[in-house]
Amino acid sequence: MTETPLFAYTLRLADNALILGHRLSEWVGHAPVLEEDLALGNLALDLIGQARSFYTYAGEIEGKGRDEDALAYLRDAGGYRNILLVEQPNGDFANTIIRQLLFSAFALPYFEALSRSKDETLAAIAAKAVKEMAYHVRHTAEWTIRLGDGTDESHKRAQAALDELWPFTGEMFETDQLERALIDTGIAVDPASVKARWSQTLDEVFEEATLTRPRDGYMQSGGRIGRHSEHLGLILTELQFLQRAYPGAKW
Amino acid sequence: MTEKNIPLWEVFIRSRTGLSHRHVGSVHAADAEMALQNARDVYTRRGEGLSLWVVPSSAITASDPSDKDTLFEPTATKIYRHPTFYEVPDEVGHM
Numbered sequence: 407m408t409e410t411p412l413f414a415y416t417l418r419l420a421d422n423a424l425i426l427g428h429r430l431s432e433w434v435g436h437a438p439v440l441e442e443d444l445a446l447g448n449l450a451l452d453l454i455g456q457a458r459s460f461y462t463y464a465g466e467i468e469g470k471g472r473d474e475d476a477l478a479y480l481r482d483a484g485g486y487r488n489i490l491l492v493e494q495p496n497g498d499f500a501n502t503i504i505r506q507l508l509f510s511a512f513a514l515p516y517f518e519a520l521s522r523s524k525d526e527t528l529a530a531i532a533a534k535a536v537k538e539m540a541y542h543v544r545h546t547a548e549w550t551i552r553l554g555d556g557t558d559e560s561h562k563r564a565q566a567a568l569d570e571l572w573p574f575t576g577e578m579f580e581t582d583q584l585e586r587a588l589i590d591t592g593i594a595v596d597p598a599s600v601k602a603r604w605s606q607t608l609d610e611v612f613e614e615a616t617l618t619r620p621r622d623g624y625m626q627s628g629g630r631i632g633r634h635s636e637h638l639g640l641i642l643t644e645l646q647f648l649q650r651a652y653p654g655a656k657w
Numbered sequence: 658m659t660e661k662n663i664p665l666w667e668v669f670i671r672s673r674t675g676l677s678h679r680h681v682g683s684v685h686a687a688d689a690e691m692a693l694q695n696a697r698d699v700y701t702r703r704g705e706g707l708s709l710w711v712v713p714s715s716a717i718t719a720s721d722p723s724d725k726d727t728l729f730e731p732t733a734t735k736i737y738r739h740p741t742f743y744e745v746p747d748e749v750g751h752m
Contacts, residue, residue: 439663441684441695448698545694552687 411584413467414487415594416528417477418630420460421488424478425638426509427453428645432496442499445545449506452538459531479649483638490629491574493638500563503549505571510542511607512578515600524592547611554615561616568612569620576625578604666692667717668700669710678710686711 430450437443461474491509496502517539520532553564579597581589588594612619628634648655663685669678681700686692692711701709720728732738 439685441686441699444702445695445698448702548690548694552691 410467411588412525412593413464414584415588416460416464416467418487419528420457420464420477421486422492422509423453423460424457424645425486425488425641426492426506427451427457428641429492429494429496430502430506433502438499446502449542449545452535452542456531456535456538459534463527463531475649479646483634483642484632486629486634486638486642487632488629488634488638489574489577490626490635491571491577493629493635493641494571494574495637497567497570498563500553500560501567501570503546503553504564504567506542507546507550507611508571508575508608509578510539510546511611512575512597512600512604514539514543514607515603516595516597519595519600523595528593543607547607550611550617551615554612554617564615565617568617572620572622573624573626576622577627577629580627580630582630663687665714666696666711667714668692668696669712670696670700670706671708672706674707678708681705683714684711 427450430446430453433446434443434450437446457478458474461477465472465474465477491505494501494505514536517532517535521529521536523529523532550564553560555561579601581597585594589596609619611617629638664687665683666686666689667683668681670681671678684692684695684699686695689711693709696709696711700706
């Protein structure tokens with residue numbers, strides 16, 4: 407492997423943010439009401455902003471002249487390191503909201519911890535992201551409560567979304583040798599250290615939403631090392647089309 | 658879900674400390690918390706505000722447009738109510 411651990415780690419953070427941001431952006435013009443259309447677009451822009459910062463830094467670490475655009479638009483699916491959760495299809499509104507809750511309830515404490523990283527750039531990007539993720543948690547938690555404790559139909563859909571997405575949550579807490587080295591030197595965050603808070607946030611929301619937390623069973627894995635579901639390829643087809651068809655195209 | 662089922666809320670934003678909240682528009686939302694979040698997402702995307710109020714539109718009592726003459730016309734002739742007949746000394750500064 408030619409890439410440094412710090413490059414690979416930063417790329418994972420960037421890819422999570424870009425792919426989830428892209429998924430949310432797919433709602434623009436399609437959300438149930440205008441207010442939520444803008445809300446989802448706002449969440450998407452938060453994530454894409456985070457992705458840009460992480461990509462720019464990853465390019466600097468790599469030192470081969472790749473900028474944020476090169477990293478986002480010119481890598482194939484196998485080169486992407488996002489977790490599988492964020493590439494899952496939007497499904498219905500409940501699905502999108504639950505996916506966002508599961509991720510942001512993790513990202514909030516994770517970025518809080520990362521804002522104390524020994525790596526100053528990662529710490530600065532994380533510090534900015536903390537406020538954004540706090541709103542993502544607030545917005546999706548309130549929606550989850552209303553969907554879960556709403557009508558029979560909304561409850562059924564919210565529970566189905568939760569059951570479907572739960573097997574993708576295990577990957578958030580995985581670490582590998584590459585990351586372990588960065589954790590030991592105080593650069594990366596040990597995801598195990600934020601699991602209790604993630605769990606507690608969800609339990610509080612689920613209780614109020616009258617949703618049942620699924621049992622931990624088999625967990626999906628592989629995105630972080632480039633093994634993705636078929637969905638990612640389809641995302642990239644759309645996301646990368648312009649730069650692939652018209653290399654170097656600018657505004 | 659149709660708009661008919663979702664109540665309307667009026668949105669007020671205070672843009673700076675010391676200013677009062679100003680009406681900026683309205684949002685649909687099922688309850689107060691979601692109205693607040695929708696107001697944030699729709700009306701404060703460009704740093705417009707420091708504080709938000711949302712008020713159920715149904716709680717607002719409005720004047721009848723046909724009462725316009727009775728209510729507002731009589732003030733037109735009372736120009737002495739405008740503070741334009743006073744000399745403001747320079748030392749007072751900006752008022």
